[in-house]
Amino acid sequence: MSGRKFSVIPFEANRVWRSYLGGKLLDTLEGVKEAADGSFPEDWIGSVTAANNPDNRSPEEGLSRVRLESGESVLLADLISEDPEFYLGKSHVDRFGTDMRILVKYLDSAIRLHFQVHPRAEFSERHLGVSKGKTEAYVILSVRDDVKEPYIYAGFQRPPSREELKRWIEVQDIAAIEASFDKIPVKVGDVFLIPGGCPHALGEGILMVELMEASDLVVRFEYERGGFTLPEESRYMGKDLDFGLSVFDLEAKPASAFRCEPRELRRFDDGSTQRLLIGTDRTNCFVARSTCIEKSITKSENGFYIVLVTKGSGILRVGELTLALEPFSRALVAAGAGEVRIETEDGLELLELAGPRF
Template identity: 30%
Template sequence: MSSGDNRPVALPANQPKQFYRGGASIAALRGEPAAEYGPEDWVASTTTLFGRDEAGLSRLPDGRLLRDAVRADPVAWLGERHVAEFGADTALLVKLLDAGQRLPVHCHPSNEFAARHLGCRHGKTEAWIVVGTTGDDPTVYIGFREDVSPELVADWVSTQDSEAMLAALNPVRVSPGDAVFVPAGLPHAIGEGVFIVELQQPTDFSITLEWKGFLNDADAGHLGLGFDTALGCVDRHGRAGSLDELIRRTGDRADASVDLLGPQAAPFFRADRLHVAGRAELEPSFAVLVVLEGAGELGGLPLRRGSTVVVPHAAGEQVLTGDLVAVRCRPPLVEG
C-alpha cells in the first residue's frame, strides 16, 4: 500500500454510457457539464459493466484502478474482518443515478441464483436513497401488487406488454430523504425525475423484463441465460401489504447520523446520512462518502457539494468537520 492509500481520496465522475437518458442532476450536484447518456456515476467502483473488461471501474488520482489497489493490499483498504469474509472484494457498489426517463421493469438475481447460473458469489440486492426529484410525480415501482403466475410473467415478457407489467407493480411516490430497500428478485422500475444514491452488491446483473424500447433486442435482457432460466429469479409474490417494510421516510430527520436502511440491509450494505455542524468522528471503515450539501474537510481533504470520496480502512478514525450533509456508504456488516 502506498503512503497515499491510508488517507481519504476524492474521486472524479465515472459515468459509463448507459441505454437510458439522464445525468442533469448529477451534473448539477457536481457542478460539471451534463452527459445525455451519463445517468449513472459509479463511485469507488471495482465492478465492470456486464460483459466488459474495464468499463465501470474507478481510477484513483495516480492512475491506478481502485480494483487493482484493493487487490494489492486488501487488509489496508478493507480491514481484517472484511477480508476474512470477502477476500479482496469490497462487496459494495455505490452509484449516483439520475433517471432522465422511466427505467424499464427489471429485477436482479439473488446470491443463490448468481452462484448457480452466473458463477458469482454476489447477486444484486440494492437500495435507493432519494436525494432529489423533478417533475410533478416522482414515482418508483416496487414488487407486484398481487401474486403472479410464472406463465403470466413469461407471457408479458414474450409479448412485451409494457402496460401490463407496469400496472402490475406497486407505484410509490417518493421525495428526498426516502430510502427504499430492494431485495434481489423483486421486480421494479424507477420513474423519470428521481435522483438517488444507490447502494448495491457489486455486480451488473439485470434481468430486463421490459426490454423493447430500451435494449437492442431480447438477448440483452437475460444475461445470456435465456428467459426460460432467467425468469426463475423473479419474485412473483404480491407486495401490496408489505411495502412499509421496504421504505423509510427520513426527510424530516436531522440527527447527527441517520440510519437510512436498518438491519435488513446490513448483510448487504449500510448507509447513514450525516448532518455535520462543526465536527463528527467516524470509526475506521472502508467507506464511500457523497456530499449533498455544504462544505468541510475529511482528514484534511477539502469537501464541497458534489464531492465523492473513498476512505480506506487503514485511514483509521476520521474527523469530519464543517457544515455539510453527506451520505456515508459502507460494505456489509461483518460480525465478530
C-alpha cells in the same frame, strides 16, 4: 496524493454507458457547459465492478481510477490489492478477499427505467457461479422541477402467475406488467431497499444514490425504452426467458415493505447526529448511514466506507491529510484510517455507505 497508501481516496466522475436516457444533472454537477441527457446517466463511485455493457465498450468501463499527485492514474482495484487489510479491513479480507462487495452510484433518470429484476445471491451462486446477487437501495437526492409526482415501482403488488408473466413478456404487454404494480410516491430524503428477486423500475426525473451488491446482473423484461432496443443477449443475462423467469419473486409485496425508516445511532457533543438508514436488520449485504454535522466531530468506524456529500461544505481531516468537501464530493475512507475529523462552518450532511457486516 503521494505514495501508494492513502487513508482517504477522493474520486473524480466515472460516467458509465447505460441503455436508458439521463445524466443532465450529472453534467451540470461536473460543470459541463451544455448539459444534456444522454447515454451516460450513472456515475459509479469507488467501483471495483466492471459494467456489463456491449462488446464495443471498454472492458474497464465502470472501474474507478485514482489520480495520484504524480499524474498517474491507477485502478482502485489495483491500489486495494497492494494492501487489502489497510483499505478493507482484516475481517472483510478474511471473508471476501479484495472484493469490496458493494457498488455505489449517482443515478440521474430522464425517463422511466426498464422493468427489471436482479437475482438473489443464493440464485447467483447456484445458477451463475457468482457469490453475490444484486439487492439494492435508493436514497432520493432530488427530483426534476417538471416531475410533479415522482415514483418508483417495486413489487409486485398484484403478481401474475409465471405463465401470465411469460406471456406478457413474450408479447411485451407493458400495460399489463405496469398494472401489476402500484406507484410508490417518493420525495427527497426517502430511503428504499429492493431485495433481489423483486421486479422494479425507477421513475423519470429522479436523482439518487444507489447502493447495491457489487454486480451488474440484471434481467430486463421490457425490451425497449427511450428509442433503444435491448439485444437478446442483454435481456436474461445471456440465457433464455424461462431462465429469466426463475429469478422473479412472485409473492405479493405491499409498497410499504420497501421503505426504510432511519433511526438515530449517536449524538455528538456539538449537536451533530448520525442515523442508520439501512442496517443488518434489513439486509446483510451493506450498511447505509447519514451524518449531519453542526460544527465539528471526530469519529472512527468499523471498516471502510464511501462518503458522499449531500449538502453543505467542510473539511475532512485524517492525520495530516486534509480533503475539502463540497456538495457531491465522494471519497473512500479506508478501514485503517483511524480517527476522522470533519469540520464545517455552515453545516454539512454526509452519506456513509459501507460493506457487509457479519
